[in-house]
Amino acid sequence: MSVVRVLPFLRAGGGAQMALDDGLLDEAEAVVARRYTWAPPALSLGKFQKLERIPGLPFEVVRRPTGGRAVLHGEAFEWSFAVVFPQGALGEDHRGGVDTALPYDLVSRSFAAAFGEMGVVLDAGRETPYQRSALCFATALRHDLFARGEKVAAIAQARRGGRVLVHGSVLERRPPDELTQVAETLLDEPWQGEGLAAAGHIVDGEMLWRRVLARLDAGVRLLREGGRLRDERRDA
Amino acid sequence: MADETYPQELKYFAEHDWVKVDGEEAVFGITWFAQDSLGEIVYADLPSAGESVSAGTTYGELESVKAVSEIYAPLSGEIVDVNGRLEDEPQLVNDDCYGDGWLIRIRMSAPDEIDSLMDADAYKAFLDHE
Incomplete structure (x- = not known):
């Protein structure tokens, strides 16, 4: 029996999706994971990201409980996921009771291993200084995943009341021009984010x-038993 | 970022905040351990002067490159000052967490709450024990 409670796939608008993740961050009593798509398309902003609202946009604008920069979402080119860890879900022996890296590591490495199993060769881990770009897929942080130089999965996190929410977005292909052009105008910078297709991959989500x-599931069990995560890109 | 340090003259709260008691007032910030765990701070969402905080409850959030994280009040009282420099220079929390990276100053409403805080040695033991 899995130690990760998996919620059904959900196709819904951004407001409902973020309300659900917000509720999980407040309430989850077990490790909970879900995959979802955004219909209609939406632009999600990091919790504190500033943006002047303009009426008549071709997509919703919603705010995530997690940090980071803006992401365009839509079922034709992207899907999202959320994993919530209640306090102590990954063992209790972390210094000060806090380990902001561990949930990130677990999710990022799980994706890296899964991509590998599906034939997607990821670039070696990279981390650039935090860029003040307004676009998530224009930045490179330690747990983001890249293939052939393209950011294919972005990961962000929120911590509240002892729980951790890890949010992520898998970019399958470049969003349609009618969305990216509006995003460029809104955010005042050129679109970046071509996704898996530009890296030569079509992956069944x-x-x-x-x-x-x-x-x-294997990672949570390992950590609860006092084990350590293995980075398959580095430890192979 | 400075080396790991926990000044003896400060008090510490289990949510990784430090307190500098100054007469009837107290200054709050986050510890070296907290800022190191969070990574580069990119935004500080802090309350305004005149608002109240209660010991053990959240009063703001810090966004770092790793996470959006709540900040907890070690003591209760009314906020008398907020570090406005963090609006433009949030990385001060990383660069000088016990100095220019302070967060808020309060006028204490229950000074005896200080007795429940840890000194530096107890906090270091807490970090190593947890």
Whole structure:
């Protein structure tokens, strides 16, 4: 029996999706994971990201409980996921009771392993200084995943009341021009984010997610037993 | 970022905040451990002067490159000052967490709450024990 409670795939608008993740961050009593798509398309902003609202946009604008920069979401080119860890879900022996890196590591490595199983060769981990870009897929942080130089999965996190929410977005292909052009105008910078297709990959999202869940489950069990995560890109 | 340090003259709260008691007032910030765990701070969402805080409850949030994280009040009281420099220079929390990276100053409403805080040695033991 899995230690990760998996919620059904949900196709819904951004407001409902973020309300659900916000509720999980407040209430989850077990490790909970879910995959979802945004319909209609939406632009999500980091919790404190500033943006002047303009009426008549071709997409919703919603705010995530997690940090980071703006992401365009839509079922034709992207899907999202959330994993919530209640306090102590990954063992209790972390210094000061806090380990902001561990949930990130677990989710990022689970995705890296799943991508590998599906033939997607990821670039070696990279981390650039935090860029003040307004676009999430224009930045490179330690736990983001890249293939052939393209950011293919972005990961952000929020901590509240002892729980941790890890949010992420898998970019399958470049969003349609009618969305990116409006995003460029709104955010005042050129679009960046071509996704898996530009790296030469078409990946079945549900199949990838199932592999991620298997890795997540194994990782949670390992950490609870006092084990350490293995970075397959570095430890192979 | 400075080396790991926990000044003896400060008090510490289990949510990784420090307190500098100054007469009837107290200054709050986050510890070296907290800022190191969070990574580069990119935004500080702090309350305004005149608002109240209660010991053990959240009063703001810090966004770092790793996470959006709540900040907890070690003591109760009314906020008399907020570090406005963090609006433009949030990385001060990393660069000088016990100095220019302070967060808020309060006028204490229950000074005896200080007795429940840890000294530097107890906080270091807390970090190593947890």
